[in-house]
Amino acid sequence: MWMSWESAIHHVRTAYGCLDTTYRSSKETPLFGLGKDSTTGPDLWGIMFQLLAKNMKVDRRKISFQSPDGSLSIRRLGDAFVEDSQLGCVDEQAVTTGNRPESVEQIGRRLTRELQGISQRWEKLLFTTGGALNLQKSFWLLLTWQWRNGIAQLSTTADLPVDLKLTLGYSNTPIVIPRINPDDGFCTLGVYIAANGSVEEAKRHLQHISLGYAIAITGSTLSCQAALWSYFLYFLPKFAYSAPTLTLTEDECHLH
16 A cells, blocks of 8 residues: 555646646655545544553543432543544543632542643644644633632633643644633534534524525525525535534524
């Protein structure tokens, strides 16, 4: 497979045809990774991902989830779908020790240091295997609880201002990674959900799609049959994809 990749000559195809200029891998300028939509891409990434996950070597600080009745429990380092990865950790000291004379600030700073170490290791593993962490698309959040008038609420960035910094590639300069609040919706595989379970951002996104489609179809010259097919083939899939992961009420499904 590698010999085929080394011998391959690549063309760039545009809407106006193929460019005359070509490119290929060489010892001076090696091409790391396969081209987009390559049929061998999933297999090679599967092998590479297993090596990355194996060398993370994180066990004690894995994320822990437990059902309310305690019958089910899950521990894992994170989730990944191709290159879209999420890492996390828990504060084992606070969990196993119970009531501690520590402040939320102390726990939050310790968690941030733990997550920074895990994230930096992931970045270095990607870099040394020919990949890269895209810091422009990266963000992080901190889930710590604070009691206000007897009610537990997730801390915001204003409540607990801490920074997470990572170096990138050969550089030794730390870069501050953007942090979001628990109620900020973020897009994961096309679905907008906040860490606290809020679906407000998803509602706004779906409403934007609905209004955009309504305006486009109303002002179009499509026949009734073509408009119906656009509804089934374009509009409904955008909702059917994300709807099962959301907790929308019947009232929220109606536009206002």
